[in-house]
Amino acid sequence: MALSQGRASAASRLHAAPSMLRARACRGLRLTTGRAGLARPPRNTVQAFADVNFDAFRPRPVAAASRHVAHELAPPVKQHDFLVIGSGIAGLTYALKVADYGTVAIITKDHASEGCTRYAQGGVCAVLDKSDSVGDHVRDTVVAGAFLNDLHLLLMLASAAASAARAVEVVCREGPARVMELVELGAEFTRNADGSLHLTKEGGHNNRRIVHAADMTGAEVERALLASARAHPNIQFYEHHMVVDLVVDEYGGAPHCFGADVLDQRGNIMTRFLGLSTLLASGGAGQIYPNTTNPHVSTGDGIAMAYRAHANVSNMEFVQFHPTGLYNPKGAGSTFLITEAVRGEGGVLLNKAGERFMTSYDDRLELAPRDVVARAIHDQLLRHGDKHVWLDISHKPRHEVLHHFPNIAATCLELGIDIARDPIPVVPAQHYTCGGVATGLLGETNVQGLFACGEVACSGLHGANRLASNSLLEGLVFAERAVNPSVAHAEHALRNCSRQLHYAAASADFRGPRAARDLNPALGEWVATRRQELRDVMWRCCGIVRRTKELQAARDYVVSLYIETKAIYKNYGINTELVELFNMATVAELVVSCAMQRKESRGLHFSADYPQADEAQRRPSVINAELKSRYDLSPYMRNMPSVLPAGIGGPASANPSKRLMRKSAPRELAVRSAPQDL
Incomplete structure (x- = not known):
């Protein structure tokens, strides 16, 4: 991969000192579980279970700090400079580039090669032919997107300079260079007899501009990226690890992400991963539909956990059916x-x-x-x-x-x-989630230190419909663009967020309902049944053609399922199947909510009740957990005699349905708590 001279020199320095900003950290920060060296003391309400040394902020086992705390109570805490959630084209590209500046953890809930990238067949768009132009690529992208592309950038908290640009233009202009980096990395694309790259054509394109590797482009791209990432000394893979929630705290009146709580599926233990910057690259949510080209891992985890962390989510009604x-x-x-x-x-x-x-x-x-x-x-x-x-x-x-x-x-x-x-x-068949976590042109979200790119994100590129073969390209371009701001935020966190980093380490507590726990037979059957019901409801009521009455029926079901699943999730314990169902219910509710807001037909959202496009509604749909409630949920609460099915049980003996009914029902769905309150 072609790296700038500055990055190359940074990489050479890192071989001698693997932690990201070690010299800067040693000069400017000295963090322990005591108060010495802290700008502000740690929160008095927290009992420190672990001693975390952030001087170098490098991954290593965390030793017990207090003699008064039993060693077995110390939760596992891992430290890396950068966390990458997902191992597809976006996550691997970002990891390879940000690894020039520090240690990287790639966390993926299956084998690293398992994800949507591997199954992408068509190719990667790039304006490489002399008869083609960036302007033509932009035009085709905007026409396919029903002219909704980029508008949501006006709602992002990006810099004025960044907001002045346009995501479509950025991707189409920078795409060819990113594709050629793949070639330099060793990706073997199909070529013509003269050795030039063979370009094919797909729907919505007026020119041949699709670089491909026969009909297995994604598998070839994944192979090349994965081989390079595994060989990099600063990158560590955590396969079969499922991210459950993001670790979020406040600094300067704004939410900041300082890591993630992760379930080791093989060891069945919870671990808190601390990071200075975190990238979401976990893909889409195809599994909320029964007919989908997405693999089994695509349960909307990244979108759901970002939403719970109060990130903006945009354009979720635009679900692409191939x-x-x-x-x-x-x-x-x-x-x-x-x-x-x-x-x-x-x-x-x-x-x-x-x-x-x-x-x-x-x-x-x-x-x-x-x-x-x-x-x-x-x-x-x-x-x-x-x-x-x-x-x-x-x-x-x-x-x-x-x-x-x-x-x-x-x-x-x-x-x-x-x-x-x-x-x-x-x-x-359901194929792609065009909406997602709203980002600016540098992959930034409204949660500081949290970046997103690829299918999990809504960058403004796709608008109301994704143009064929623009998805892999989007992952490449925004992964590159997220590197510099990620490094800048890491420097900021080291300088200014010592208290929050200390608290994130010390507050990790995975006991009781926050502990990993296998499904018992009763709960396993309940989860499997509800998962299939959810998928069937979404296909019938929120599929290719939508109607208001059917969307209402879908909303009734997904809201009820969300409340049920959340109650069990908070009282039973953590396991992959239950977390996936919780995430699927969350994302399904977002899709239905956005679909009900849009009283027109545009792109992938076609309403039989509103079959025409309405220029007055040519704007993005945006949802944030901070917004006031969209529904009165009290009918759902009153009609639920028991949340926990008989025989499921859990660490908390009380039936959670009564506690839920005493809460403010309208806030239960719209204002979702931060990870530590789930």
Whole structure:
């Protein structure tokens, strides 16, 4: 990867001193559990269970500080300069670059290679052809986004200089350089006979600008990035570790993020990770729908925990349904994606009668944006009562089809489908979360020290609909742009936030309902049932075409589920399945809430009750946990005779439903507590 001369020199210094700003820390900070060296004493209400030395702020075991505290009560605390939550293209790119300045922890809840990046087929956009231009790429992106791109930046607390720029222009302009960095890193993309990069075309693009590795682009990008990250001496991986919540405290009247509470899924223990800057790169929330191309890890964890930490969340109603997921009635779990590039290379859509139906919907035919094609397929299925339509590329030369789409060909062949001869049965499937944690042009959120990029973020690039192959590009560009502000915040935290860092370490307490605890059979069955119910409700009531009555029904369900799950979560203990359900319920409620706010049809949000776009509503939807309640939740509380199902039990013996009913019901959902109060 091409690094600047300044970064290269910084990297050479770090080999001798692995902690980020060691000299600065030793000169300006001296933190212990005592009061010596602190600008302000630690909070008197906190009993210190651990001695944390932030002089060098380097990861090492934390020893017990007080002789009066039993050693077994000391919670595990780990320290790194930078925390990265997620191991896809955004997280790995950021980690490789910020590791030139300090130690990095990459926390991922499965294998590091498991995530949406790995399954991306199409490619990465880049203006590399002389006949193409950045202006054309910008135009295609804005048209696909229904002209909602960038508007939410006006609501961010970014600098005037940063706000003056536009996310679409930034990504399209800086994208080619980021793609070439992947090439330098060793990513092997498909090339022409003359050695130049082969560029394909996808829906919504007016030019060939998609760099790809056959139909396995994401897997190749992940391979190259992961190999480099594993070889870097300043990067440490924590696989099978699920981030439960962010550690947030206040400094200067603003919330600051100082780390995360993490569940070690294999050891079944909780650990507090402390960091000077934290990047969310945990992907989207496809698992709130039953038909999704997303892997099982995509449960909206990053969006949910950021929302609980009072980060702004924007445009959650814009859920992208990919038009062509492989129809497999015997399949379970994720839906296999048939990349947009199949249509870009000449594939046509046919209904069961063999008619090419896109001629009736859009002049761009199969290369219309994804929302248009998905609704057309949805309409055909409703009209004819069919379960799928056909995607046919058999009219193209066999060798071209098999050369360009080897992965799709092999997968379909397992089902008895020869794509060079037979049409492919396809149906729409949830594919991408266009909304997310609202960020500025440097990946910054309204929570200081918390950055976000990739699918978890809402940067302003996609607007109301994502243009094909802009997702990997977004992760690359904003990961690069988040590095300098992350380093700057780390310096700020070392200089000014000693009290908060000390408190974050000393207040870690994972006993009782905050302890890791396996599911018992009763709770396991309850979680599995509610998870499937949630997914079915979202598909029926908040899917490709939406109606007000159905959205109301979805809201009734997800709010009730949110309250139930939160009560159990607060009283039972922490485990992966329960935390995932809590996060899914949180994100589903955000999606439905944003959808109900938008009284128009725009991009991916199509309302049968408001089928036209309304220029007066061409603005982003923004939700923050600080905002006053959107609903009166008292009906949900009154109609819940018991929150905890029989036989579930938990560390807290009292039924939480009575305590919940005594609380202010309208605040229960809209003003969600910080992590330590969950």
